[in-house]
Amino acid sequence: DAGVTQSPTHLIKTRGQQVTLRCSPKSGHDTVSWYQQALGQGPQFIFQYYEEEERQRGNFPDRFSGHQYPNYSSELNVNALLLGDSALYLCASSPWDNYYGYTFGSGTRLTVV
Amino acid sequence: KQEVTQIPAALSVPEGENLVLNCSFTDSAIYNLQWFRQDPGKGLTSLLLIQSSQREQTSGRLNASLDKSSGRSTLYIAASQPGDSATYLCAVSNFGNEKLTFGTGTRLTIIP
Numbered sequence: 001d002a003g004v005t006q007s008p009t010h011l012i013k014t015r016g017q018q019v020t021l022r023c024s025p026k027s028g029h030d031t032v033s034w035y036q037q038a039l040g041q042g043p044q045f046i047f048q049y050y051e052e053e054e055r056q057r058g059n060f061p062d063r064f065s066g067h068q069y070p071n072y073s074s075e076l077n078v079n080a081l082l083l084g085d086s087a088l089y090l091c092a093s094s095p096w097d098n099y100y101g102y103t104f105g106s107g108t109r110l111t112v113v
Numbered sequence: 114k115q116e117v118t119q120i121p122a123a124l125s126v127p128e129g130e131n132l133v134l135n136c137s138f139t140d141s142a143i144y145n146l147q148w149f150r151q152d153p154g155k156g157l158t159s160l161l162l163i164q165s166s167q168r169e170q171t172s173g174r175l176n177a178s179l180d181k182s183s184g185r186s187t188l189y190i191a192a193s194q195p196g197d198s199a200t201y202l203c204a205v206s207n208f209g210n211e212k213l214t215f216g217t218g219t220r221l222t223i224i225p
Binding site: 004006031033035040041042043044045048055056058088090092098099100101102103104105106107109 | 117144145147149154155156157158159162164202204206210211212213214215216217218
């Protein structure tokens with residue numbers, strides 16, 4: 001049974017560009033959350049998608065946007081990249097009620113130069 | 114606003130020792146608490162999940178406890194091994210707020 005799959009694994013972008021990260025949730029999970037983890041820090045919540053809508057959002061600017069498809073897969077888009085956006089981006093999936101906790105993917109390492 | 118703290122930030126112990134990692138949180142109205150392991154540059158692996166109604170959970174050499182009233186959780190690792198070296202993160206979710214709030218982690222090094 002495949003867990004959470006993220007692509008790409010690594011990415012280098014130039015300041016001002018736009019980037020799209022992708023996530024396929026674990027089988028049976030319908031909720032997808034995105035987290036940003038800066039070096040040496042704990043992950044910070046960006047937003048969560050359920051039934052193709054943004055259910056909850058953390059303290060991130062509108063440059064960060066997302067989408068969820070009918071098959072529950074999700075995308076994270078970041079516009080006008082800043083050097084400070086360099087981080088590990090983690091996708092997590094769960095059933096809608098989170099009773100059994102979250103399953104995380106291996107992450108996408110984004111470097112902005 | 115929920116805040117999660119993990120102490121110590123780093124810990125080194127000789128192989129074979131038992132050890133305890135600490136996690137504290139400010140809002141006791143939690144839904145559940147999860148302990149994760151993270152190897153350098155990698156994603157998170159879930160170790161243990163404790164529901165708000167539970168006091169502890171065990172998996173192999175790992176035991177996690179939860180004391181909601183004091184806002185604390187501990188992760189006990191028995192008979193540590195070099196393969197246990199990693200960063201350990203705890204995270205809580207609150208009722209009506211599905212996001213996870215993480216601590217900054219404890220970086221554990223087991224010395225052979």
